[in-house]
Amino acid sequence: MPGLRLEISMSLDGFVAGPEQTVEEPLGRGGEQLHEWIFGLASWREAHGLDGGERNADDDIVRETVGRAGAIIMGRKMFSGGSGPWEDDPKADAWWGDDPPFGVPVFILTHHPRETVTKANGTSYVFVTDGIESALEQAQAVAGDRGVAIAGGADVVQQYLRAGLLDEIELHVAPLLLGGGVRLFDGVGDVKLELMRAESSPAVAHLWYRVSRT
Secondary structure, eight states: OOOEEEEEEEETTSEEEOSSOOSSSTTOTTGGGGGHHHHTBHHHHHHTTOOOOBOSHHHHHHHHHTTTOSEEEEEHHHHTSOOSOGGGOTTTTOSSTTSOSOOSEEEEEOSSOOOOEEOGGGOEEEEEOSOHHHHHHHHHHHHGGGOEEEEEOHHHHHHHHHTTOOOEEEEEEESOOOOSSEETTTTOOSOEEEEEEEEEOSSOEEEEEEEEOO
């Protein structure tokens, strides 16, 4: 069975979001800069229903991963930025509107039950209240040979790392120092990473790691 993968952008000093996260600024102060390398690429723009964009080595790497996963896992904070009962969440319908870019089932880790929500282009939101193992089992059941990806955020990644359930990490390291915010690898214990591949451009360094179980 294909493993569980993570693809995420990170600052040079280890942060995946800046300080002072809010619903209005979910990536925190300065956090949007982590993703500037991808916004102008043709593959990313196409996946988000936009025209144009640059085709270069970074775009080739993004094209490798677009549509690769057969299911996605993400945390409540990444889904909506909110917490507590869904009726009190101002972004309860998520950030992406009626035509999200996923095209596969997305399993949302939450403490608050909710019926599955179906969107356009094959995207559905399944709300999982019984833990990370259950979310992974459900995602694997529908993903088939395409495997499962974690979309974030950092807390969800850390839970899967501590549980020994994450197999591969693809880091896009932006040449940026945020100086504070949310660190990707806080509190994960003695995790060992084996570098499998590395590529870079002036905009970003791409690093692929296998997570060691020893």
